[in-house]
Structures are given as structure tokens and as C-alpha cells.
Amino acid sequence: MNRIEQLFQRKDKNVLNIYFTAGYPGLNDTEDIILSLEKAGVDLVEVGMPYSDPLADGPTIQESGTAALENGMTLQLLFEQLAAVRKKTEMPLIMMGYFNQVMQYGEKAFFEKVAEVGVDGLILPDLPLFEYENHYKDLVESLGLAVSFLITPQTEPERIRKIDDLTHGFIYMVSSSSITGAKSEITDTQIAYFNRINDMHLKHKRLIGFGISNQQTFETACQYANGAIIGSAYIKALKNNPNVAECTAEFVKMVKG
Amino acid sequence: MIAVDERGYYGEFGGAYIPEMLWPNVQELRENYLKFMAEPDFQREFQSLLRDYVGRPTPLYLAKRLSEHFGVTIYLKREDLCHTGAHKINNTVGQILMAKRLGKTRIIAETGAGQHGVATATVCALMGLECIVYMGEVDIERQAPNVARMKMLGAEVRPATSGSQTLKDATNEAIRDWINNPVDTHYIIGSVVGPHPYPDMVARFQSVISEEIKWQLEEHTGKDYPDAVIACGVVAATPQELLPFPQRYPGAPDRGRSGG
Numbered sequence: 001m002n003r004i005e006q007l008f009q010r011k012d013k014n015v016l017n018i019y020f021t022a023g024y025p026g027l028n029d030t031e032d033i034i035l036s037l038e039k040a041g042v043d044l045v046e047v048g049m050p051y052s053d054p055l056a057d058g059p060t061i062q063e064s065g066t067a068a069l070e071n072g073m074t075l076q077l078l079f080e081q082l083a084a085v086r087k088k089t090e091m092p093l094i095m096m097g098y099f100n101q102v103m104q105y106g107e108k109a110f111f112e113k114v115a116e117v118g119v120d121g122l123i124l125p126d127l128p129l130f131e132y133e134n135h136y137k138d139l140v141e142s143l144g145l146a147v148s149f150l151i152t153p154q155t156e157p158e159r160i161r162k163i164d165d166l167t168h169g170f171i172y173m174v175s176s177s178s179i180t181g182a183k184s185e186i187t188d189t190q191i192a193y194f195n196r197i198n199d200m201h202l203k204h205k206r207l208i209g210f211g212i213s214n215q216q217t218f219e220t221a222c223q224y225a226n227g228a229i230i231g232s233a234y235i236k237a238l239k240n241n242p243n244v245a246e247c248t249a250e251f252v253k254m255v256k257g
Numbered sequence: 258m259i260a261v262d263e264r265g266y267y268g269e270f271g272g273a274y275i276p277e278m279l280w281p282n283v284q285e286l287r288e289n290y291l292k293f294m295a296e297p298d299f300q301r302e303f304q305s306l307l308r309d310y311v312g313r314p315t316p317l318y319l320a321k322r323l324s325e326h327f328g329v330t331i332y333l334k335r336e337d338l339c340h341t342g343a344h345k346i347n348n349t350v351g352q353i354l355m356a357k358r359l360g361k362t363r364i365i366a367e368t369g370a371g372q373h374g375v376a377t378a379t380v381c382a383l384m385g386l387e388c389i390v391y392m393g394e395v396d397i398e399r400q401a402p403n404v405a406r407m408k409m410l411g412a413e414v415r416p417a418t419s420g421s422q423t424l425k426d427a428t429n430e431a432i433r434d435w436i437n438n439p440v441d442t443h444y445i446i447g448s449v450v451g452p453h454p455y456p457d458m459v460a461r462f463q464s465v466i467s468e469e470i471k472w473q474l475e476e477h478t479g480k481d482y483p484d485a486v487i488a489c490g491v492v493a494a495t496p497q498e499l500l501p502f503p504q505r506y507p508g509a510p511d512r513g514r515s516g517g
Contacts, residue, residue, distance in 0.1 A: 052420055055432050056276040062419055099274050125276040130264065150277040154439055159280075174278060177439045 002120045003092035004146045004169040007043055008205045008226070015227025016218070016255065017044040017207055018234050019096065021064040022081070023073025024050070025242040030081040031088070032244045038091045039245075040252035046123065046229065047082065049075060049097030056125040058181035060232040064239075075105055079117050086118030094121040094148070094169075102127075111140055121146035121169045129159075133166060141168070148172045153193045157200065164202045171202065173225060175210045181232030184213060186220045194224035215257045230255065265453020273452035278436045282444075285359065287454045293358050294351075294461065306350050307465060310383070311340050313347075315466075317473035332477070334470055344466060345376035349445055351462030353380040356443035363387045363442045367431040369396055369424035371403025373447030378412035388412040391430040393423040 007015070020033050030047070037045050050068035054061060082093065095114055102110045102124065114122065122145055127136075132147065140147055146169030151160050153176060163171060176190055197206065208221040209229030221228035234251055241247040265271045265287075273283055293299050307313040315335045324331045336344035349366075356364060364381050366388070368374030374390040381388035390407055394416040397404055407414050417426040435444045449456040449463075467486075475481040 053425065053429050055429060056278060056436065058433075059419070066420065125278075126274045128273060128275070131272065131274075152278050152281075154281040155277065156281070177278065178437050179278075179433050 002144050002146055002169075003090060004044065004094070004120045007092050008170060011043065012205060012226050014222045015043045015205070015207060016041075016252070017046055017094075017209075017227060017229040018042045018252070019046040019048055019061075019229060019231030020234060020238070021048040021050050021061060021068050022078045023068030023071045024064040024235070025067070025238050025244075027068075027071040027073060027077075028081070029244055030078065031085045033248065034085050034091060034093070035089060036245045036248035037252065038089055040249050041256065042091075042252055043227070044092045044094065046094045046096050046231070047078070047119070048231075049078060049095060049101055051098050051101055053100070054098060056179060058179040058232060060181045060235050064235045075101065075110075079113055082119055083117040092121070093119045094123055094146075095119050096123040099124050099127045107136060108139060111136065111143055111145065115143035115145055119145075121148060123148050123150075123172060125150055129162060129166060137166065146170075150174050151197070153177055153190070160197070160200060160202070164204055167204050170205045170207050170226070172229070173197065173206050173208045175208050175212070175221070178210060180210050181213075184211070184217075186211070186217055191220075191224065198224060215255055218255050219257075261453065261457045265457070267456075271453060271456065275452045276436065278439070279432070279452075282435060282439055282442075283452050283454075286355075286458075289359065290355060290454050290458050293355055294458075299354060299358070303351055303354055306354075307347065311346050311350060312338060313465065314469045314473070315339060317470060317477065319477065330478075332470075332474065332483075334466060336466065341372070341376050341379050343372040343376065344463065345373045345447055346379065347465055348447065348459050348462040349373070349376040349380045352443070352445045352458070353384050353386070355458070356386070356445070357384060359443060361386075361441060361443035363389070363438065364445055365389045365391065365431050365434050365438075365442055366445045366447065367391050367424065367427040368403075368407075368447065369393070369427070371396070371400040371407070373445075374412070374414070375403050375406050375410070377445050377447070378407040378410035381412060382410045389434065390414050391417050391427040391434070393417045393421070393425075393427045395422040396424065396427070 018037050022030050034045050048061065048065065050065035050073050052069065054065055129149065147167065148169050148171065149163045149167045150172045151163055152174040175186065205226040207227045207229050208225045212218055212221050212228045212230050213233035218228050237247050237251045261267055261271065265273050275283055315338050318333045318335055320331045320333050339346050364377065364386050366374060366377040368390055374392060377390060378388050388411065390412050392414055397414065397416055404414050415430065417430040419429065420426040431444060435442055446455045446459065449459045471481045474483060
């Protein structure tokens with residue numbers, strides 16, 4: 001059982017997952033960010049692989065990715081950074097990125113490297129279920145990696161069941177029909193969707209992401225799922241205060257209240 | 258020719274590498290595009306628009322001096338004589354009919370040089386549908402006349418300000434728009450790119466060009482098959498014109514710049 005699955009065994013409420021873009025604000029901030037998030041009491045960290053065309057992400061994350069690439073971030077360097085961080089923490093780590101990056105690196109080599117550096121899970125929003133199941137699932141599972149798939153308000157129940165079967169770790173519930181960072185509050189329509197998913201009694205724990213940015217939205221998300229994922233709001237905080245330790249402590253305190 | 262399989266693959270290439278948020282839209286299209294295209298009503302409307310609105314068939318012209326110069330017989334297929342000045346409109350006419358049958362009321366598109374944007378704005382004006390065209394900020398400056406044409410046709414041209422501010426970024430913005438508007442919007446892609454079924458659908462709408470070449474060439478020469486077909490201009494648009502002729506498709510996911 002990997003660290004993500006262990007986490008959900010001991011904690012199934014108010015799980016806080018924070019996303020950051022590797023290489024932003026500074027090229028070598030990865031370790032500082034992860035250790036600061038751990039110190040601040042975050043449960044799970046999502047490490048964004050900076051990418052030029054992040055289709056599912058909004059402007060905040062795209063800008064941070066562009067800046068990180070300009071800073072010189074590469075997958076090679078990120079793997080080195082993560083291997084070093086893993087010696088210092090048992091924090092569950094997830095890498096998030098797009099399938100082009102995986103293809104460029106070489107699928108098999110990528111998955112093996114992810115496992116080798118001690119990363120526990122992956123989120124690849126544009127990896128189709130069919131391709132995953134038929135080409136990568138056996139390798140990924142044999143490496144003990146947890147791939148989390150996304151569901152949205154438009155995902156049909158039958159497909160949600162399929163996703164529940166293929167997912168490891170947790171299901172990533174996209175809060176609305178949108179890209180990341182687009183909304184600032186949670187609407188009744190979204191709550192109806194959260195309730196509908198709750199009533200399906202899925203096997204996996206669920207984290208709500210997209211549009212979670214502060215204490216209020218975090219608490220609301222936690223009422224309807226096992227926790228939430230915050231990305232854009234944290235990137236914005238780092239943009240305003242690039243002192244990683246200080247910014248992270250304040251941000252997580254603001255979210256958890 | 259390598260035909261597309263049920264999953265959208267052309268041999269080892271193809272597929273639909275899209276975020277889950279786009280899956281219902283693409284699935285809806287995948288389940289319906291062949292069915293709609295096979296309907297007699299659809300074909301009647303499509304063929305009549307191609308003839309009376311686009312101006313098809315376009316001439317096949319024997320370029321005598323060019324042929325003499327190279328010592329081979331060269332015919333020009335005059336797609337430049339289509340309404341709006343390019344073959345792009347064959348596809349946008351087909352897709353606007355598709356969008357209407359899917360009950361969509363809002364159209365988005367990406368454009369680089371602006372020809373596809375103009376062709377999309379034109380069919381939206383024809384059908385009275387809202388039209389938003391994403392275009393890289395750099396391209397907007399470079400292609401001011403086409404921007405003006407789109408605006409005259411009632412389209413809104415939205416600048417893509419991220420990345421290289423060109424076609425790739427306009428495509429990103431259009432896809433994001435589609436993610437944010439999954440129910441009422443159809444995305445008219447202009448080339449044989451994107452997730453399945455787009456490459457196959459665009460190729461089918463553009464195959465009118467080679468269908469015409471076959472009978473026109475037979476009229477001219479008694480032979481319905483050219484020794485070679487050369488397509489120039491936007492490379493991305495070339496394979497579709499050759500559909501009934503043997504060829505290979507490019508078509509893997511678009512590879513952007515990334516760390517690694």
C-alpha cells in the first residue's frame with residue numbers, strides 16, 4: 001500500500017491537498033515548498049510538471065508553468081529534486097502533468113522513474129481511460145503507483161463506476177464545468193452534484209478540486225467529500241510573497257482556519 | 258489509405274487525448290457524426306450549400322505554361338475560388354450543419370492566418386449562430402484584414418495572450434472555452450487535427466475536393482487518377498484533400514514544449 005492509500009486509511013475527513021508548479025517561483029524551491037507544506041499540516045502534495053499547454057488549467061497555473069520553464073525546470077531536474085526531498089519526508093507526493101510530457105520522456109521510463117524517486121501517485125488529466133487500461137495500467141500498478149482520475153458534473157454514472165474501478169488513491173472531483181482557478185464560491189448546482197456523487201457510494205475517497213481557494217470553500221468541499229485540492233490560490237499567494245516558508249505557513253493557516 | 262478505427266486510431270497514431278472535462282462533448286460528436294452525415298437530409302443540405310453558397314465544383318484548370326516549363330501535365334484545383342477564398346469553408350459548412358443537429362447555439366473556433374476564422378464566421382452568419390474566434394495576439398496583428406472580415410461577419414475575435422500568442426495558443430484558449438461551456442457550444446476545428454473524431458470528420462468534409470478531381474480529371478484526360486497530388490499552403494490541411502487517394506496520415510497528439 002503506498003503513502004496515499006495509507007493516508008486515506010487513517011484520515012478520511014478534511015484532507016488538504018495542495019498543488020504547486022515545480023520551478024516556481026524559484027527553480028530550486030521544490031524542497032522548500034514541500035517541507036513547508038508538510039510543516040503547515042498539509043496532508044498531500046501535488047507537484048505540477050510545468051508545461052507549455054496546460055489545457056485543463058487556468059491562467060494562474062499556466063503563467064506559473066511558463067515562468068518555471070523559463071527558470072529552466074525540466075523533468076530530469078524535477079526527478080532529482082524529488083528524489084532528494086523523499087529522503088527528508090514521508091509526505092504523500094503526486095505528480096501532475098499532461099500526457100505529452102509522459103510521451104516525450106517515454107511512457108515506460110517515465111512511470112519507472114516516478115516510482116524510483118519515491119513519488120506515490122499521478123494525475124494526468126488527458127490520459128484517456130481506455131489507453132490507461134489497455135497500455136499502462138499493469139505497469140503502473142506493478143510499480144505501486146496510484147493514478148487518480150477526474151470526474152466532472154457531466155460524467156455519466158456508468159463512466160464514474162468505471163473510473164472508480166480504475167482509480168487508485170482517490171477520485172479527483174472537478175467541482176464544476178471549468179478550468180482551474182475560475183470560480184470563487186460554491187453554488188447550489190455544485191452542491192447538488194456533490195450530493196449525487198455521495199449517493200453513489202463509490203469505493204474510493206474523493207477530493208474536490210477547481211475553485212477551492214479559502215477557508216469557506218475548503219470547509220464546504222469537506223462537507224461533501226473527504227477533502228479538497230487547492231492550486232491556483234496557493235500559486236497566487238506565492239506570487240505575492242515568494243518567501244516560501246512564510247507564505248506557505250500563512251496560506252495554510254488561512255485555509256484551515 | 259489507412260482508415261480510422263473505432264477508437265480513432267490510424268495505425269499507431271491518433272486517439273483522443275483530452276481532459277475528462279471534454280469527454281462528454283467529444284463522445285457526443287463521436288456517437289453522432291457518421292449517423293448525421295449519412296442522413297439524406299444532411300447530405301441534401303450540405304451538397305446544396307456547397308454548390309450554391311460555396312460555389313462548387315471549383316474548376317480543375319490545366320496550367321499550360323507551367324506544364325511546359327516542367328515537362329509534365331499540371332492541373333490546378335482552384336480551391337481559391339471558393340467563397341471566402343479557401344477550401345476551409347467546405348469543412349465549416351459541414352460542421353455548422355453538424356452543430357445545428359446537435360442542438361448547439363454557440364460556435365467557437367481557433368484560427369492562425371485567419372482563413373478558418375473567416376470561414377467559420379461566415380457559416381455562423383449564414384445560420385445566425387453566435388461565433389467566437391480565438392486568435393493569437395501576434396497573429397491578430399499580422400492578419401489584420403482577416404480580423405476585420407471576421408468582425409464584419411459578426412464574430413467576436415478573442416486574443417490568445419498566453420505562450421507564443423499564435424495558433425497553438427489560440428487552440429488552447431478555444432479548448433478551455435469548450436471546457437467552460439460544455440453544453441451549448443460546438444468547437445469547429447479547422448484542420449485534420451485534434452481528438453477523434455475531428456480528423457476523420459474534417460477529412461470527410463474535405464474529401465469533396467478529391468471527389469471532384471476524379472471526375473474532372475476523367476473529363477479532361479480520360480483517366481480518373483493523377484500520378485501525383487501536390488498540396489501546398491497550410492501543411493496541416495493537406496491530407497484531407499487526398500482522402501480517396503493513397504496516403505499516410507500524420508496525427509499524434511500535439512506535442513508542446515515541456516520540461517524533459
